[in-house]
Amino acid sequence: MEMQQIESITKEVFECFFTNHSDSELSELKRDISDQWDSMLHVNLISALEGEFDVVIDTAAAINLNTMQDCVTLISALTEE
Amino acid sequence: MKFLEAKKTIDKLNDNADIQTVLLATSFQSDAIDIYLQAQFALRNFKLVLEHIPFGNFQQFINDNAKTDRRNLAIIYPWDVLPQLDWRLGYHDFKEDLESLLELAKKNCVKISSRVDFGVYLDVPGKPIFQHDSDNQLIQLYIKRQLRLMGINLLENIDFDLANYLQTGQPFNGRTISLLANELSKTYFSGIVELKKILVTDLDNTIWSGIIGEDGPNGIQYDAEGAGYPHYIYQSLLKTYKGKGILLAAVSKNDQDLAELPFLQNKMLLNKRDFVAIIGNYEAKSAQIASLATKLNLGLESFVFVDDNPLEIAEVQKALPEVTSLLFSADKDSYVSLLRVLNSLFPAEAFSEEDANRTELYQAKLNSDLAVQCAGSELGDFLNSLEMQLSIRPVTDSLADRAFQLLNKSNQFNLNGLRITEDAKHKILNDNLVVFTGSLSDKFGRHGEVITAVVDRDCITYLAMSCRVLNRTVEHAFISAIMQHLDINSIKMNYLETERNTPMQKFMKNHSSADKTLELSSLQNDSNFNYQNFNIIIPEND
Numbered sequence: 001m002e003m004q005q006i007e008s009i010t011k012e013v014f015e016c017f018f019t020n021h022s023d024s025e026l027s028e029l030k031r032d033i034s035d036q037w038d039s040m041l042h043v044n045l046i047s048a049l050e051g052e053f054d055v056v057i058d059t060a061a062a063i064n065l066n067t068m069q070d071c072v073t074l075i076s077a078l079t080e081e
Numbered sequence: 082m083k084f085l086e087a088k089k090t091i092d093k094l095n096d097n098a099d100i101q102t103v104l105l106a107t108s109f110q111s112d113a114i115d116i117y118l119q120a121q122f123a124l125r126n127f128k129l130v131l132e133h134i135p136f137g138n139f140q141q142f143i144n145d146n147a148k149t150d151r152r153n154l155a156i157i158y159p160w161d162v163l164p165q166l167d168w169r170l171g172y173h174d175f176k177e178d179l180e181s182l183l184e185l186a187k188k189n190c191v192k193i194s195s196r197v198d199f200g201v202y203l204d205v206p207g208k209p210i211f212q213h214d215s216d217n218q219l220i221q222l223y224i225k226r227q228l229r230l231m232g233i234n235l236l237e238n239i240d241f242d243l244a245n246y247l248q249t250g251q252p253f254n255g256r257t258i259s260l261l262a263n264e265l266s267k268t269y270f271s272g273i274v275e276l277k278k279i280l281v282t283d284l285d286n287t288i289w290s291g292i293i294g295e296d297g298p299n300g301i302q303y304d305a306e307g308a309g310y311p312h313y314i315y316q317s318l319l320k321t322y323k324g325k326g327i328l329l330a331a332v333s334k335n336d337q338d339l340a341e342l343p344f345l346q347n348k349m350l351l352n353k354r355d356f357v358a359i360i361g362n363y364e365a366k367s368a369q370i371a372s373l374a375t376k377l378n379l380g381l382e383s384f385v386f387v388d389d390n391p392l393e394i395a396e397v398q399k400a401l402p403e404v405t406s407l408l409f410s411a412d413k414d415s416y417v418s419l420l421r422v423l424n425s426l427f428p429a430e431a432f433s434e435e436d437a438n439r440t441e442l443y444q445a446k447l448n449s450d451l452a453v454q455c456a457g458s459e460l461g462d463f464l465n466s467l468e469m470q471l472s473i474r475p476v477t478d479s480l481a482d483r484a485f486q487l488l489n490k491s492n493q494f495n496l497n498g499l500r501i502t503e504d505a506k507h508k509i510l511n512d513n514l515v516v517f518t519g520s521l522s523d524k525f526g527r528h529g530e531v532i533t534a535v536v537d538r539d540c541i542t543y544l545a546m547s548c549r550v551l552n553r554t555v556e557h558a559f560i561s562a563i564m565q566h567l568d569i570n571s572i573k574m575n576y577l578e579t580e581r582n583t584p585m586q587k588f589m590k591n592h593s594s595a596d597k598t599l600e601l602s603s604l605q606n607d608s609n610f611n612y613q614n615f616n617i618i619i620p621e622n623d
Binding site: 012013016039043044046047048051052054055057 | 084110117242244245256258490
C-alpha cells in the first residue's frame with residue numbers, strides 16, 4: 001500500500017475519534033499531553049487501525065505510539081511485511 | 082467489514098430506522114466493538130443503541146436479577162463462568178477440587194443463561210489450574226457443553242490474543258472484532274438463544290382425558306390406566322419439570338372454579354401448588370399468555386404452550402409467534418415426538434437445585450411485587466460471598482504517587498475530575514492534608530490500590546475509584562471507615578459534575594445534600610451496602 005494512502009486512511013480513522021480537530025491539530029496531536037487521548041481511547045484506536053489495515057499491532061509497539069505519524073510509520077512497516 | 086466501512090454504513094442509516102436498545106455484557110472493556118455491531122444492525126435497517134456494563138462487572142451482572150426493558154447481549158469467555166480460569170488473576174490457592182468447580186460452573190452457567198437473552202461463548206483456553214491436563218480440558222468441555230445446552234452460541238475459531246488481554250484487558254485484536262460483531266448480530270437476529278422457563282398447558286384432553294365442564298371431576302381420566310395413561314405420563318413429566326424449577330401454568334376456556342376443581346381434590350399427580358397460575362376464562366389463550374408474561378415479567382420467548390386443539394395452537398402461533406406452541410396428541414408418534422421436543426426445550430442440565438423453588442417465588446410475585454427486593458438480596462448475597470478485604474491507610478510523601486496516579490487516571494468514579502499537578506501534590510503534602518488509599522482483595526485475588534481520597538479536615542477534596550471495582554459498594558465502605566476513623570458523622574464533598582463522572586453523579590445524588598455534604602447515616606442506610614460484607618483494616622487514630 002502506498003504511503004500516501006496509509007496516511008489518508010489513518011487520518012480518516014483518527015477523525016472518527018478526534019472529531020472537530022482540524023488537519024493541523026491532528027498532525028500535532030500527542031498522546032502524552034492530550035487529555036482526550038487516554039488509555040481507553042488508545043485501545044479503541046489501535047483496534048480500529050488493526051481492523052482497517054488488517055494488521056496486528058504488537059502491544060509493546062502500541063504503547064510507543066504517541067502521534068498520528070507514529071501510527072502511519074508503524075502501519076507502513078507492517079503492511080510491507 | 083473494515084472500520085471505516087462500518088462507520089460509513091452507520092452514517093448512511095436512515096433517520097427513521099427502528100431503534101434497538103441493547104445492553105452488551107462483557108467482562109472486558111468492549112467499546113471497540115460498538116461501531117462494528119452498530120454497522121451490522123444498520124445493515125438490517127436498525128439503529129443500535131448500545132449500553133455496556135462497567136468494566137469488571139460481569140459477575141455482578143449475572144448475580145443481579147433485576148429485569149429491564151432492553152435485551153441483554155453477552156460475549157462470554159471461560160473465566161466469566163469460572164473466574165479461576167482468568168489469566169489476569171494469576172495463581173491462588175483456591176483449595177477447590179474438580180468436582181466442586183464443575184458444580185460452580187454449572188451454577189454460573191444457569192445464572193448466565195437466565196440473564197442473557199442472546200450470547201456467544203468464545204471457547205478459548207483458560208488458565209490451566211489442575212496438575213493433569215485432562216482435568217483442565219474436562220472443565221472447559223463441561224462449560225462449553227453447559228452453555229450450548231442453554232442456547233448460547235458457540236464460537237470455536239476466534240483468535241485469542243493473550244498478550245493483548247494481559248496488556249489491555251481486551252482478549253482479541255482489532256482484526257477479530259468485525260468477525261465477532263458479525264457472529265453476535267447473527268445470534269441476536271436469529272433469536273435462538275432464549276432458554277424456555279415456563280410451560281403453559283391446556284387442561285381438557287391435555288392434563289387429563291375428557292372435558293371437565295361436561296364429564297365432571299369424576300368423569301375425567303388421569304390415572305395410570307386406560308385413556309388416562311398418556312395424560313398421567315404427561316403430568317409426571319410436568320411434575321419433574323416443576324421440581325427442576327421450570328414454571329407451570331394452565332390456561333383453559335372454562336370457569337375458574339371448574340378449571341381448579343380437579344387440582345383441589347388431590348387425586349392427581351399435579352396439584353394446585355405446582356402451578357404459578359391456573360387461569361380459567363373465555364378470553365383468547367394468546368391474551369391469557371400475554372397477560373401472564375407481563376405479570377411474571379418474563380419474555381414471551383421463554384414460554385412453551387401445549388394444547389390438544391389445533392385451532393388454539395394456530396391462534397397462539399399467530400398472535401404470539403415468540404411462544405413455542407406444541408400440539409398434544411395421544412397418537413403414539415405425535416406423543417413421543419412431543420415428549421422429545423419438550424425434553425430438548427427444558428434440558429435437565431440447564432437447571433440447578435436452587436431453581437427448584439422458583440414456583441413459590443413466582444407465585445409470590447403474582448401476588449405482590451417483590452422483584453426489586455429479590456434482586457437486591459441476590460446481589461447482596463453475591464457481594465457477601467466475595468469475602469472482600471479493604472485495607473485503608475493514610476499515605477505519606479513517598480507512597481503517595483500511586484494514589485495521585487489513580488486520581489489523575491480515573492474518570493468515572495471521580496469526585497470532580499480535577500487533576501493533581503506537581504504543585505497541587507506538594508501543597509497537599511505540605512499542608513498536611515491526609516491522603517487515604519484503599520487496597521481491595523477478595524477470594525479471587527488482589528486488586529491492589531483501587532480507591533483514593535484526599536481529606537482536608539472535614540472535607541474530601543479529591544476522591545477517585547478504579548472502575549474495575551464499581552458496584553461492589555467499596556466507596557461506601559471506604560468513606561464510612563474514614564469518617565469513623567476521623568470520628569465525624571458528616572463530611573463535605575468538593576464535588577463537580579463532569580462529562581464522564583456519571584457513577585459519581587449517581588452516588589452524590591443518592592447520598593449528599595444540596596450543599597454537597599455527605600452523611601454517614603445515608604451511606605449506612607443504603608440497602609445495597611452492608612458493612613459486614615467487608616473486612617476493613619484501618620490503623621487506629623494516633
